[in-house]
Amino acid sequence: MVPLSYYLLLSGFLFACGVLGFLIKRNIITIFMSIELMLNGVNLSFVAFAAHWHVLAGQIFVFFVMVVAAAEATVGLAIIIAVYRTRETLNVDQVNLLKL
Amino acid sequence: MPSFHLILFLAFGVVCMGGAINLLAQRHPINSALSLIAVMAALAGEYLLLGAEFVAAVQVIIYAGAVMVLFVFVIMLLNAGIEEETKGSRVALLLGVPGVLIGSVFVAWVVLRNSGTEAVPIGALPGHPTDIAQLLFHDFLLPFEVTSVLILIAIMGAVVLASKPDASERKAN
Numbered sequence: 001m002v003p004l005s006y007y008l009l010l011s012g013f014l015f016a017c018g019v020l021g022f023l024i025k026r027n028i029i030t031i032f033m034s035i036e037l038m039l040n041g042v043n044l045s046f047v048a049f050a051a052h053w054h055v056l057a058g059q060i061f062v063f064f065v066m067v068v069a070a071a072e073a074t075v076g077l078a079i080i081i082a083v084y085r086t087r088e089t090l091n092v093d094q095v096n097l098l099k100l
Numbered sequence: 101m102p103s104f105h106l107i108l109f110l111a112f113g114v115v116c117m118g119g120a121i122n123l124l125a126q127r128h129p130i131n132s133a134l135s136l137i138a139v140m141a142a143l144a145g146e147y148l149l150l151g152a153e154f155v156a157a158v159q160v161i162i163y164a165g166a167v168m169v170l171f172v173f174v175i176m177l178l179n180a181g182i183e184e185e186t187k188g189s190r191v192a193l194l195l196g197v198p199g200v201l202i203g204s205v206f207v208a209w210v211v212l213r214n215s216g217t218e219a220v221p222i223g224a225l226p227g228h229p230t231d232i233a234q235l236l237f238h239d240f241l242l243p244f245e246v247t248s249v250l251i252l253i254a255i256m257g258a259v260v261l262a263s264k265p266d267a268s269e270r271k272a273n
Contacts, residue, residue, distance in 0.1 A: 001106070006113070007146070010116060012208060014116060016200055016204040020124060020200055024192075024193070024197070026184060027129050027184075029133075033132055037123060037136060037139065044143060047147055051152070059154070060240050062158075063236070064247060066163065069163075069167065070251070071253075073170055073171070074170065074255065077170055077174045078262040080178070091184050091186060093187070
């Protein structure tokens with residue numbers, strides 16, 4: 001028996017790590033991986049709540065999150081390839097054409 | 101004497117947290133990608149502990165397999181090197197990092213205060229693929245079909261975005 005709060009704390013830790021990586025990382029691919037880390041943290045809390053409340057729908061939502069994450073990964077990595085082709089860099093600070 | 105489940109939870113949780121911290125600490129994207137794979141594999145173990153066998157299998161096959169292979173492939177394709185040290189947005193560092201820390205401490209406080217010592221009954225949930233299929237293809241049939249359209253659009257978007265720009269120009273001319 002593991003308390004539900006442990007799962008939620010682990011999930012929150014993964015999400016916070018993802019947000020921190022999104023903020024402090026400068027490589028566009030690593031920033032993208034931080035987003036995947038956030039999605040994984042959310043998935044863990046979905047499954048933990050599904051097990052806690054005995055509602056199987058929580059696991060179905062995990063599949064939808066995975067589908068959205070996979071679609072996001074394909075489109076995002078295609079955008080990264082397109083950015084690299086035009087700017088020749090993966091550093092987000094050098095992709096600043098729209099910055100004020 | 102902690103139960104066997106708690107020991108397994110802690111072991112997978114330590115791997116998860118170590119991988120997440122390692123993702124932040126590493127400067128080379130390929131090291132970050134490998135630690136993210138470790139996080140996902142350990143999360144699959146957590147799903148197994150929660151009785152979600154099918155989710156664990158899908159996590160390993162789709163996430164740790166397909167999505168991360170895509171990431172590693174792009175890192176190799178673009179020959180991404182060690183991250184450059186540049187000064188990022190100062191607002192993000194000054195407001196974002198303390199905000200994340202304060203927010204996560206607050207969430208942890210709320211979770212610990214309100215959830216008490218309620219236990220997740222492991223294995224009590226029938227996470228059998230048959231039940232999941234019943235839900236997915238009966239109750240959630242419309243969202244399921246909508247995601248297929250989403251995937252189709254994502255495939256077309258990826259092909260359009262990643263194709264060479266001069267190839268499309270040639271076709272237009």
